[in-house]
Amino acid sequence: HWERICGRLKIEVGEVEYRTWLQQITLGGIEEDELTLYLPTRFLRDWVRSQYNSKLNQLWSNELSQIRRVELALTPPGNTISQTPVADPNDTLTQAPLNANISPPPAQKTIISQSLTPTIEVKEDDSKLPLQTQLDPRFTFDNFIVGKPNEFAYACSRRVAERPSSPGFNPLFLYGGVGLGKTHLMHAIGFELAKAGNISVSYMSAEKFMYRFIASIRSQSTIEFKEELRSVDVLMIDDLQFLIGKDNTQEEFFHTFNALIDAGRQIIVSADKSPSDLSGLEDRLRTRLGCGMVADIHATTYELRISILEAKAASANVVISPKVMEFLAHKITTNVRELEGALNRLIAHANLFGRPITLEATQEVLHDILKSHERRVTIEEIQRKVAEHCNIRQTDMTSARRARAVARPRQIAMYLAKQLTSRSLPEIGRKFGNRDHTTVMHAISRISELIEKDSAFAEDVELLRRMLES
Ligand code: ADP
Ligand code: MG
DSSP: OHHHHHHHHHHHHOHHHIIIIITTOEEEEEETTEEEEEESSHHHHHHHHHHHHHHHHHHHHHHSTTOOEEEEEEOOTTOOOOSOOOOOHHHHHHHSOTTOOOOOOGGGHHHHHHHHHHHHHOOOOGGGSOOOOOOOTTOOSTTOOOOGGGHHHHHHHHHHHHSTTOTTSSSEEEEESTTSSHHHHHHHHHHHHHHHOSOOEEEEEHHHHHHHHHHHHHTTOHHHHHHHHHTOSEEEEEOGGGGTTOHHHHHHHHHHHHHHHHTTOEEEEEESSOGGGOBTBOHHHHHHHTTSEEEEEOOOOHHHHHHHHHHHHHHTTOOOOHHHHHHHHHHOOSOHHHHHHHHHHHHHHHHHHTOOOOHHHHHHHTHHHHHHHOOOOOHHHHHHHHHHHHTOOGGGGTSOOOOHHHHHHHHHHHHHHHHHSOOOHHHHHHHTTSOOHHHHHHHHHHHHHHHHHOHHHHHHHHHHHHHHHO
16 A cells, blocks of 8 residues: 555655655554554654645545544654554455454554554555545645746636536646646646535546445445536546546447437546547547547646746745746756655755755755756757857857967857766867867856956856856
8 A cells, every 4th residue: 555655655756755754654553443654853854744734645545444633743762663554444354254363563562553454454445435526635726836837727727617518618637747737737726616616526537536436346336436427517637648548448438428428517627638649549539539629738837837937936925036946947947746745844944944945955965856856968058059049150169260269259169068967077169079178177167257257248158157057
């Protein structure tokens, strides 16, 4: 269970956020319907409690239906067990009679021995749980930052939240890469609709849909499952691509889909690709998915990343200098989740150590994250960009000409090569027409001097650097 949950957590919060906050969680044990998780420091415990409580609760109760509450506690002193497996109720059933006294590893004794009895008798049938909607209160329209890449998807989502089941907007199909806000928008729609009252909304990942469906087959309650699904006013299925290759579940979803649409209910689906690109889904399903409104969320732009950072810093009540934000928005371009993860870590460090976040501190604190986001710029690219920018021929980067008009750009390119690549001075020299490493050294100190003295020049070099880095 634990491994599966860690896997889910990694997928849901992203590798970076997982490593930052969740990796250090260790398992305590189960007591009645409560599971205890340990964290090594008070700070981490509070942070995880404030940020991930509902997610952990949700994942655990999906995984083990008897768990109703997840408690986060400080790792007790002397507790050296990590990643202790929790007893699987199903395994226990097959391995031992009900009242067997299974002796656990000594260190866990107190916890496990109390947990076994209730664990065994609760073998709840998941398919009979209500299709309750688990909406995350952090994902609202208010805190969704709108920019060019997502304005269309946002507008469509708002429209559906205001007037569900309008012709032309049913189904609403949201698609885009990881961490760009699909789930956020779906939850926001759900909230808005729930606020309006007497509308039943069901949100489920495609994986959960499959899980419920299979559980209902096992417990011979497929009819109830279908009826329940078909009674909702709004059905949201997240990450539909998960159903690729799961033919029976896909078939079931197709029927549910048709029944709901025919009954005038709203369907909202998200996926990582457009309906036509979701090869592996049945044609008839893809066709129907594309029949309503299809909205693409594009990769973030620099401007959107800055707006998001500003908004998140403001809501966390932390002042972060524009320099640091610009730095982050330049460096972490993959997705919003990673950007958030980096910012959260910065904020936590600032709070923890009570000092303002400088650029140097940022680089230090985010060292590992930044490293994985480094883009490999080649010396040739640098030469090309600088030549283009300074209006000289690229061949002049390697030529013997010494005229200032070509020598200065060449020096700039050498300087940037040192800053942006991991090449050594002799290697850089060789790439610039077999020049000596002392020439490169001279170029670097000359350019550094100019940057110090001449702010217009400094800006120019900075601009080049940004173009190369993005
Ligand atoms: P997806 O479902 O597309 O993988 P999510 O909706 O889970 O992505 O978004 C990942 C994280 O980034 C969430 O914490 C979400 O709140 C945040 N996020 C994404 N886009 C935005 C945005 N435009 N404004 C604010 N937060 C965003
Ligand atoms: Mg998602």
